[in-house]
Amino acid sequence: MQADVAIVGAGIVGAACARALARAGMSVVIVDRGAPAAATSASGEGNLLVSDKAPGPELDLALLASAHWPRLAAELADELGDSFPAVEYERKGGVVVATTEAGAGPLRDFARGQAEVGVETEDLSVAEALELEPHLNPEITAAVHYPQDAQVQPVIAAEALLASARRSGARILPHREVVGALRDAAGRITGIRTAAEEIHAGAVVVAAGPWSGAVAESLGAELPVHPRRGMVLVTARMHQKVFHKVYDGDYFGATQSADAALQTSSVVESTPGGTVLIGSSRQQIGFDDRLDVAVLAAVARKALRLFPFLETTPVIRAYGGFRPYIPDHLPVIGEDHRHPGLWYATGHEGAGIGLAGVTGELIGALLTGAEPAIDPGPFSPSRPSLAAHLTPTPEGAA
Amino acid sequence: MSSVLVIGAGPAGLAAAVAASDAGARVTLLDSGDGLGGQYWRHLPAQRPSRNEARLHHGWAAFERLRSRIGGDDAIEVVTEAQVWAIETAESVTAQVLVGPADAAGREARALTADAIVLAPGAHDRTLPFPGWHLPGVFSAGAAQALAKGERIAVGRRAVVAGAGPFLLPVAQSLTAAGATVLGVFEAARPPALAKGWLSKPWKLFGTAHKGRELAGYLAHHLVHRVPYRLGRAVVEARGDGRVEEVVIARVDAEWAPVPGTERTLAADAVCVSHGFTPRLELPIAAGCAIGPDRFVRVDPDQRTSVDGVYAAGEITGIGGVDAALVEGRIAGHRAAGGAKSAMDSARRRRAATTDLARRIEAAHGIRPGWTSWLRDDTVVCRCEEVPYARLRSVAEATEQHAMRSVKLTTRAGLGICQARMCGRTVEALIGADTSRGADTSDRRPLAAPIRLGDLAELPTTPKRGSA
Numbered sequence: 001m002q003a004d005v006a007i008v009g010a011g012i013v014g015a016a017c018a019r020a021l022a023r024a025g026m027s028v029v030i031v032d033r034g035a036p037a038a039a040t041s042a043s044g045e046g047n048l049l050v051s052d053k054a055p056g057p058e059l060d061l062a063l064l065a066s067a068h069w070p071r072l073a074a075e076l077a078d079e080l081g082d083s084f085p086a087v088e089y090e091r092k093g094g095v096v097v098a099t100t101e102a103g104a105g106p107l108r109d110f111a112r113g114q115a116e117v118g119v120e121t122e123d124l125s126v127a128e129a130l131e132l133e134p135h136l137n138p139e140i141t142a143a144v145h146y147p148q149d150a151q152v153q154p155v156i157a158a159e160a161l162l163a164s165a166r167r168s169g170a171r172i173l174p175h176r177e178v179v180g181a182l183r184d185a186a187g188r189i190t191g192i193r194t195a196a197e198e199i200h201a202g203a204v205v206v207a208a209g210p211w212s213g214a215v216a217e218s219l220g221a222e223l224p225v226h227p228r229r230g231m232v233l234v235t236a237r238m239h240q241k242v243f244h245k246v247y248d249g250d251y252f253g254a255t256q257s258a259d260a261a262l263q264t265s266s267v268v269e270s271t272p273g274g275t276v277l278i279g280s281s282r283q284q285i286g287f288d289d290r291l292d293v294a295v296l297a298a299v300a301r302k303a304l305r306l307f308p309f310l311e312t313t314p315v316i317r318a319y320g321g322f323r324p325y326i327p328d329h330l331p332v333i334g335e336d337h338r339h340p341g342l343w344y345a346t347g348h349e350g351a352g353i354g355l356a357g358v359t360g361e362l363i364g365a366l367l368t369g370a371e372p373a374i375d376p377g378p379f380s381p382s383r384p385s386l387a388a389h390l391t392p393t394p395e396g397a398a
Numbered sequence: 399m400s401s402v403l404v405i406g407a408g409p410a411g412l413a414a415a416v417a418a419s420d421a422g423a424r425v426t427l428l429d430s431g432d433g434l435g436g437q438y439w440r441h442l443p444a445q446r447p448s449r450n451e452a453r454l455h456h457g458w459a460a461f462e463r464l465r466s467r468i469g470g471d472d473a474i475e476v477v478t479e480a481q482v483w484a485i486e487t488a489e490s491v492t493a494q495v496l497v498g499p500a501d502a503a504g505r506e507a508r509a510l511t512a513d514a515i516v517l518a519p520g521a522h523d524r525t526l527p528f529p530g531w532h533l534p535g536v537f538s539a540g541a542a543q544a545l546a547k548g549e550r551i552a553v554g555r556r557a558v559v560a561g562a563g564p565f566l567l568p569v570a571q572s573l574t575a576a577g578a579t580v581l582g583v584f585e586a587a588r589p590p591a592l593a594k595g596w597l598s599k600p601w602k603l604f605g606t607a608h609k610g611r612e613l614a615g616y617l618a619h620h621l622v623h624r625v626p627y628r629l630g631r632a633v634v635e636a637r638g639d640g641r642v643e644e645v646v647i648a649r650v651d652a653e654w655a656p657v658p659g660t661e662r663t664l665a666a667d668a669v670c671v672s673h674g675f676t677p678r679l680e681l682p683i684a685a686g687c688a689i690g691p692d693r694f695v696r697v698d699p700d701q702r703t704s705v706d707g708v709y710a711a712g713e714i715t716g717i718g719g720v721d722a723a724l725v726e727g728r729i730a731g732h733r734a735a736g737g738a739k740s741a742m743d744s745a746r747r748r749r750a751a752t753t754d755l756a757r758r759i760e761a762a763h764g765i766r767p768g769w770t771s772w773l774r775d776d777t778v779v780c781r782c783e784e785v786p787y788a789r790l791r792s793v794a795e796a797t798e799q800h801a802m803r804s805v806k807l808t809t810r811a812g813l814g815i816c817q818a819r820m821c822g823r824t825v826e827a828l829i830g831a832d833t834s835r836g837a838d839t840s841d842r843r844p845l846a847a848p849i850r851l852g853d854l855a856e857l858p859t860t861p862k863r864g865s866a
Contacts, residue, residue, distance in 0.1 A: 042807060236815055290486065291485075291684065292488055293494050294858055297856075297859045301855040318844050
């Protein structure tokens with residue numbers, strides 16, 4: 001089999017890369033070891049957040065995504081028609097609160113720093129916060145409104161991107177595990193081998209989320225991606241009582257932390273289906289997916305601090321997944337400087353749904369030689385902050 | 399003294415508890431209901447005893463023996479209204495239990511573990527969708543049976559019982575006893591399938607003579623009450639203004655596809671439908687037990703699952719009815735308590751005979767693929783989330799998906815309050831899902847029952863595993 005680009009991973013990031021490349025006229029093959037849109041993409045909440053990101057390259061990417069998603073959602077709806085389910089894009093806004101006196105100052109400072117780089121923020125009094133969220137615990141100490149925070153239904157979004165990619169000619173091959181790389185005499189990666197076939201390609205893009213490290217290894221390369229487990233609770237349906245993405249400021253600590261121990265912060269929001277999603281935990285325990293009810297209890301406890309009315313609400317489902325975590329907290333988007341022909345689009349941790357679209361566009365631009373919408377340097381596998389986490393290159397290698 | 403935790407107090411769980419105690423173990427017996435007996439021996443509560451139970455239940459004497467034996471046994475702790483809502487496997491296999499009335503606040507939380515666990519959660523009946531099945535007046539046969547047995551309430555005055563399997567007969571009997579007129583029992587299986595299931599190698603049925611007597615009793619009942627028992631017929635539609643007023647019955651072919659032109663309409667105010675049983679697999683899957691390609695828990699001749707110290711008995715190992723459940727429970731309880739293998743030789747032989755019965759039921763009454771042709775575009779497949787057949791089909795086609803995980807999230811089928819207990823296997827059949835791995839199917843539910851957020855928040859929050 002022959003293609004311009006072979007993509008490993010049919011989650012939302014691989015789907016977005018495939019769509020961008022196929023629409024630019026390239027022939028694309030996606031392989032996935034399981035079913036499409038069934039792993040990390042099907043295990044999250046669908047956050048498109050700017051509020052949780054400190055000024056820096058990831059926030060720049062998130063702001064780009066925030067402007068890109070409305071266009072993307074409209075394009076997908078146009079292209080796929082009414083018979084395809086809507087991606088449920090909603091710019092519902094976020095309300096971030098502090099629940100302690102000590103947390104109030106840092107939350108406001110954080111928001112001020114974000115505002116300086118172009119994030120829309122609105123400092124709220126407690127009364128104003130209660131106007132936006134009438135059922136919020138009135139004991140909160142500070143609140144900031146982020147109108148740009150948005151939500152999308154992640155599995156529908158991934159399926160829509162895949163369907164769109166297919167319409168532009170991309171081929172999707174589920175249940176194919178990559179077992180090795182094809183290389184030319186100079187060592188350049190020229191494709192992949194699965195148990196069933198060889199796929200010759202001008203470029204290989206690894207978009208396998210938390211499994212990207214293992215895929216890279218099977219291709220003879222190395223990428224420090226680690227799984228971070230997250231659990232989400234789903235309540236029974238109710239009349240809408242939560243109107244924004246509401247979370248406590250501890251979330252920043254959890255997302256920016258390298259601590260392996262359990263961390264939780266409550267992120268509470270309603271879905272168009274009428275349920276309330278309550279996330280989420282972050283825990284580095286490898287690919288161990290065994291249930292630990294203490295983790296659920298910790299998530300529940302924090303959610304009740306925000307919305308005491310939830311106390312009598314039944315939780316009907318709990319689901320968990322693994323997020324791709326990179327030690328320097330930035331996604332890896334670009335070509336591996338040590339393995340020409342091998343590209344990465346992974347490591348978005350909990351932000352992969354929101355950042356998928358712009359990641360796909362960036363990969364598309366870099367591979368077709370178009371002008372990228374954002375400086376790709378900070379996301380390159382060769383960036384200095386990642387070097388310490390890579391095995392030193394042997395003397396004389398590229 | 400070893401300890402055994404038994405989950406489920408139906409026939410299998412009761413037999414397991416007694417056998418484990420006999421073998422010298424300390425036993426904890428849990429059931430989510432408010433009494434012993436499970437669905438099979440569901441009866442009026444102790445505050446309202448009835449002298450009719452023996453007439454209404456098969457094997458009531460066996461139940462009374464087990465119940466009084468357990469009541470007088472200090473080594474068996476019985477905990478009713480005990481809902482196992484999760485099973486953890488991080489350190490040991492631990493059952494997370496809430497004790498108290500199902501909808502009450504502040505149920506007592508207990509984390510139970512033991513040297514061995516016997517899982518006997520049973521099954522619930524499976525109903526295939528048909529046009530109008532969401533109307534009030536349509537009941538799963540199991541729900542109708544539970545109301546008749548547990549409350550002496552008939553779900554209607556003129557009732558139709560339909561579907562497939564021997565379970566239809568006791569349902570018709572209970573409805574009649576509760577005061578309903580049963581217009582007919584409509585069994586989808588046709589005579590050739592019944593002959594294949596029930597008449598091949600008839601000598602093997604001697605091993606399950608009790609079951610034969612039970613079936614004969616139901617058939618006698620049908621003669622006495624002049625309830626017609628029609629083979630090769632299915633309910634293909636329920637109609638009515640706001641509730642069931644009439645039912646359309648059609649002849650079906652060997653694959654269960656309705657034969658055009660054979661439709662017949664009956665005026666009825668209740669339809670009780672069952673097309674077999676779905677084993678309750680969420681607890682065994684949560685415990686890590688291997689599930690076979692037939693979608694039952696895999697067990698060895700000692701009822702051991704693939705997980706050390708975890709045994710399974712009753713309907714989760716194969717739909718074999720009460721005789722199978724009793725003997726499997728007995729073996730499981732005895733072995734879980736460390737009892738000698740040889741003591742169970744005759745029990746194992748009896749169990750082999752009941753396995754044969756389960757095969758017969760499947761051969762005679764197992765669901766055939768032609769049923770999908772009685773669906774219409776607007777037939778609701780998932781009742782909780784009101785997902786019509788056409789949408790399920792068109793979204794699965796547009797996404798080229800056969801995997802439940804994606805289809806569930808793109809259509810919402812199976813995401814509602816029943817968590818796909820009602821529609822999961824139907825949706826899997828309609829999208830052609832690969833169900834060979836239990837953990838990837840609609841049977842997997844890490845939360846085995848709803849839990850209030852407040853109850854969850856009361857539990858300890860120190861994770862079992864935390865550091866890298």
